[in-house]
Amino acid sequence: MRSAQYQSASDRTAQILRESAIVSRAIARHQREATYQGRIQEAREMQALLSGVSRMVLEFTLPHQQSNVA
Secondary structure: OOOOOOOOHHHHHHHHHHHHHHHHHHHHHHHHHHHHOOOHHHHHHHHHHHHHHHHHHHHHHHHHHHHHHO
């Protein structure tokens, strides 16, 4: 992670997208395992967490994308 160095907005957005994809895959894997093992409440919590991660990424990236269009 290059947080101490300058990153352009597009580089930062790309990094966030890459890292959030890794997190999302891990959450989805955990959700599948919980579902398979019958831990329904845990699987629901993982689905809510996955949805939250997706919303946060969208909220972060959309304003940047819209400012590039203008």
